[in-house]
Amino acid sequence: MTPEDILAQYGPREAMEYDVVIVGAGPAGLATAIRLKQLQPDASIVVLEKGSEPGAHILSGAVMDPRALNELLPDWQAQGAPLKQPVTGDDVLFLSELDATRTPDAFVPRNFHNHGCYVISLSDVTKWLAQQAEGLGVEIFPGFAAAEVLYDDEGRVKGVATGNMGVGKDGEPHDGFQIGMELLGKYTVFAEGARGHLGKQLLAKFKLTEGRDVQTYAIGIKELWEIPADKAQPGRVVHTAGWPMTDNTFGGGFLYHLEGNKVTLGFVIGLDYQNPFLSPFEEMQRWKAHPAVRAHIEGGKRIGYGARAINNGTPQALPKLVFPGGALVGCDAGFLNAARIKGSHAAIKSGMLCAESLAQALAAGRSQDELESYPSAFEASWLNQELQQSRNFKGWFKKGQAVGTVMTGIEQWLLPKLGVQSPPWTLHNKKADHEALRPAAECAPIDYPKPDGKLSFDRLSSVFISNTNHEENQPAHLTLKDAAVPVATNLARFAGPEQRYCPAGVYEFVKTDAGADRLQINAQNCVHCKTCDIKDPTQNIVWVTPEGGGGPNYAGM
Template identity: 55%
Template sequence: MAEIEREAMEYDVVIVGAGPAGLSAAIRLKQLDADLNVVVLEKGSEVGAHILSGAVLDPVGLDKLIPDWKDKGAPLNVPVSQDNFYMLGEAGKLRVPNFAMPPLMNNHGNYIVSMGNVCRWMAEQAEELGVEIFPGMACSELVYGDNGEVKGVIAGEFGKNPDGTPGPSYEPGMELHGKYVFLGEGVRGSLSKQVIEKFALSAGHDVQKFGLGMKEIWEIDPAKHREGTVTHTMGWPLDGNAGGGSFIYHLENNQVYVGFVVHLNYKNPHLFPYMEFQRFKHHPMVADLLKGGKRVAYGARAISEGGYQSMPQLEFPGGALLGCAAGMVNVPRIKGNHNAMLSGIAAADAALAAIKAGRGGDLLGGYDTAVREGEIGKDLKKVRNVKPLWSKYGLLAGMGLGGMDMWANTLGFSLFGTLKHGKSDAEATEEASQHQQIDYPKPDGVLSFDRLTNVSFSFTNHEESQPAHLQLKDPSVPVDINLPKYAGPSARYCPAGVYEFVSEEGKDTRFVINFQNCVHCKTCDIKDPAQNINWTVPQGGDGPNYPNM
């Protein structure tokens, strides 16, 4: 096929992803120099459409970026008023007293927010400063310069046929070039994955670890609503099958965020994370809260959990990784948005210094060090052993040891040094023959729901005639290897029902990819035992349309 000719636009900095990291970088750049040309490209139909987070926001990043955010109307309206932590059994609960929790776990001064709405507000602040923001522009390829550096991205390619050839309404998109390109795509971004591999950015760093976070928004009985209350749980229903836990956050307007996280290093391929979430809502404590209410939204997203020791090198020739693209989540706090903002600020500071010095296309210099030795590094270093301890010793012992280490870190030392994570989440999956199947109750349609019904509450849409953005490296692997060896785990680990094995009498079993259901969580790219699924971007604007996740 002949090489496609595209128009090119030149910028000082090109930013991929209008999340908290990318928008913070854009705002900071224009604060530092109003004459810089800065563009933000967002694959969602609007800013915030693909943002899903808990979220209890530590405002430290916002304080640094826009100190007068309250006066400017930032949507941080619900300060945390109460912190609860419970260990759950099937029918009961045990509250962990707040005084036993390390100080860093205290949510005093934090806010329950919709990060989608926070990002929408941040986009308004960025545009007032002169940042160009283009939603509905998926960045499908990187553009490299003469010396192999990242020079830009290709964005806005539309109208391909299912086989990848240009269709009758094909639009080739544009090349957007920058002196530096910032990748703020979030967890397991498709371009970030490419640069990490191409430039060996993970060399010398620990393997990255992940969790799957699922979330519903409920409108509940006003008599049960406690605005500002934050509740976290561990234990049932996961018990020994997997690590993870829940969050229940009471925001305004009688709404509650109900979320569930499953660590993706689970061994049993029969585990069904989505159904664990649905089962959780039948615990008496949760069922009583939700009774008489209604679910109004659903979504899912992978979470980076490797932390301090898993962050790759953050600079590459021509650009940098921001926020969750590099894995900056503080796992025990279930918080990464503050670090995403701080990383955007640090990258902008480094880029301005480089551009003022007449540079471009090289390593930024100073950004990686600023992250590791600054506020982000200090935040992540304190909790670096919590995840490895959970994984090695299980819930109770791991939580106890992790808590002790966090307490020790408040005094400036660690009991364990820096522990390693071991296997990747894909490698952690064991053969089905080594494990029992798990019997999950059928959803009742009141508290618990089947996947496809819930996906309709993510308002997901993909134009059906485009190529599937979920690509198999070897089409034979799902049926020939994953089905007999691992009982076809993709039919369960996907929280949107994208993958299914179809058996019809007299015909061979088929592996079907319903890419239209995809909520862009990236779990398949992470957990597939053979690492055979490659998540790429669909055309811009497609995917979930989260209203206020």
């Protein structure tokens, strides 16, 4: 049965009406709900969350700038927010294969200054924000994935529908079948994170990216470690550049000391890399073996793993933020500041700006129009000013590590000392990440070391500690436009890059009984990072929502 057939046989769906429907209980969506309730206490607001609980799908470094939180909830410390470990020091390291050179404090660019920030678990902060929202009367529905945008007869967004539950792999409803429901709102806010499934559709339908730069992404792969007490340096923040990346690939590592003898560390690689043999997961594993990194974690125990695509955050690539009946906030729009490696403060601020526009609209009795005051408020905000200061960061690194390093020094260190806060020039990007991949015949294979089970690990043991699970008997949420393309094009021309760029072992090429190649999709392993949806060179893979509640269940990440 197609979804349309199911709806025809089992519908109509139950509908619930609200003033505002919010898709995604991350920092952006929850900040939208909280700020709107502060301004309009009687507004009815519902937040849908595809994870099993708020925070379950949240993954970030994370060093958090509290600026936006100070504005949203000034008494956050008294309310017990889990921002407990202030940053105590910054190390910016340039790595060769065996050595590390520390940048003297006087020469560290401003984007790497973290004084006044906190080392946090963003999943824990998100859970706390959800509690604050519920305390104000916001309804939160965890385990419900928004699977479809709903439009009225004039083409305006009128809400979303959740996915059906209990549909088997064959597309037929089984004993546990439950049809989805419709959440209807005067306005619908999309806060799904980077490469949002519905946000992607809205960008296309309303042509929100016309005249903008092409958005680019990176993949961030993260681990959480418990380390011996004598290695703990609570509040120490380390960033690395250089090895193991080659000059034409953007990438760098982070390592942050939390309280309680824990360290969060990971590696970020731009998804515009060219070599189809590159594996972001394997690069992260060998990065940990560098003496400057292993010194922090050797003798410890890995207790968490996850991965997520990240916007590169250039304001030139921000889409139009509003459309009839709704708006984009947080990383669904692309507000991350890649130069600072921070997005949570930007997500919160964007949600607040959207909420203030929503409050004006509701007070005026408006519905399903464009929230024009939201984009103009962003233009006048400190968030826009901050993003403009680092608008060229990724663009310079697209020209090579050496150029990126020098120009970051000029724009983020020298110009501010001369009183110039934003660079007087702007770089532009017109090429999507998937277009960067070169044919395998033009590239050298990469020989990665085998995991030792102490510092480095394989994909499947990593996915295991991400607590990832999906209901097995459901249609695969990783779909192919054309089932022949993976073998005929991706394997033949690019040596099957999906089996390397996926950090969870979802894709593998296997032989049929007749000896032919076929792509096997292990959808159970998916950690919802969205890398395949971005990097697939033929754009044949489309990520759609699985049953609500499925996916990773991050704890302390």
